[in-house]
Amino acid sequence: MSFLRSLTATRAVASRGAPSHLLPLEPRQTPAPCPRGIPSRRCSGTRYNVPPSAEFVARVSGIPTMAKLPYRDAADGLDAAFVGVPIDTGTSNRPGARFGPRQIRVESAMLRAYNSGTRAAPYESLMVADIGDVNVNVYDLKDTCKRIREAYRKILATGCIPLTMGGDHTIAYPILQAVAERHGPVGLVHVDAHADTSDVVLGEKIGHGTPFRRCVEEGLLDCKRVVQIGLRGSGYSADSYEWSRAQGFRVVQVEECWFKSLAPLMSEVRAQMGPGPVYLSFDIDALDPGFAPGTGTPEIAGLTPIQGVEIIRGCRGLNLVGCDLVEVSPPYDTTGNTALTGANLLFEMLCVLPKMKYY
Structure with missing residues (x-):
């Protein structure tokens, strides 16, 4: 109801002088023709969800959903959906990631409709909504994995691409079980x-330290099309990544990323991935803790936010069938910058999904 009141306020204010192309689409409205050369949400013949603009509705108003999108209770009819998986039961160090989805949603109020860097127009391309959180069992990790797997089977059965807010990295295992069943x-x-x-x-x-071992054992990954980027830190052996390489993974340790753009790397990754289905899993601790301190297992000398954006934008053109952003721990995120970064990275993921329109 709060969202609807905000949307009504948007239309009321806009009708008193805002340009017509900034108005949200009315439900079941037939879009009007778009004047030549004037980009407008009304140019599309398809009805999309439209987040209210902060030009007319205060960011601090309303119930927090991802990017202030409408809430839906199911993925039916959606091309992509933001979904939260609020667990930290699999965490080995700092807890708190169970609160990650909630805080990411709060910080996502800063997001706007277009990607100024790539000129992507996600809300002119895809029907997107926030479908809430998986009903996890915070007392039983194995039961939680079962609940996640069943929830994602339903999401994927609709043809919707899930954009997941974690939660600790354990969630990648049951999500990929559901993804591999479909793809x-x-x-x-x-x-x-x-x-x-x-x-x-x-x-x-x-x-949260075992998901991709389990995925390999169950045949969920095409191991020749796996790349791990940003790996670093002290280890339990001289070569902590020997097992990954033995499976055929490409391992890009953080030292290979220092002081450089990662655009050339991502050109190689696109060639490696080819036309087949690809899943993108982004742990916020890939970034240096100077940029993203609110996480459970921080390691120094990490990637910059710029490099994180380069990696995601470098996935443009891939056949992405799902994405996640995990390990945001608000109790260790005193400024909110980690959750804000996570929200922006999720928006970047939305902007590289298949069928995206660019101006």
Whole structure:
């Protein structure tokens, strides 16, 4: 109701003098012809969800949804959906990632409709909404994984591409189980400080340090189309990434990324991934903790936010079938900048999905 009141206020204010091309589309309205040379949301013959503009509706108003998009209780009829998975039961160090989806939504109020860097127009291209959170079991990680897998089966069955807000990185395992059921083994662009390929941690096979080992064991990944970017930190052996390389993964340690643009790397990654389905998994701890301190397992000397954006924009043209942004821990994010960064990276992911329109 709060969103509807905000939307009504938007239309009321806009009708008193805002340009007509800034008005949100009315439900079931037939779009008017677009004047030549004037970009407008009314140019499209398809009805899309339109976030209210901060030019007319205050960012601090309304119930927080991702990018102030409408809330839907299911993915039916959507091309893409933001979904939260609020768990930190698989975390090995700092807790708090269960609050990540909520804080990302709050900080996402800063997002606007167009990508000024790439000129992507996501809300003229895809029907997008926030479909809320998976109903996780914070007392039982294995049951939570089952709930995630079942929820994503339903999302993917509609043809919707999920854009996930974590939650700790454990969630990638059940999500990829559902993704592989629909698409077969997928390529993986994995951006992280850690390989997350441990076998057993404290006697447990499921946790945020093990998801991609489990995925390989179950045949969920096309191992020749896996790249891990930003890996770093001290290890339990001299070569912490030997197992990854043995599977056929391309491993890009952070030292290979220092002091350079990652656009050339992503050109190589696109060639590696080819036309097959690809999943993008981005752990916020891939970024240096100077930029993103609010995370569970920080490692120094990481990627910059600019490099993070380069990686995501470099995925343009890939057959992305799902994305996630994980490990935002608001209790350690005193300024909100980590969640703000996460929200912007998720927006960048939306802007490189298939069928995106660019001006």
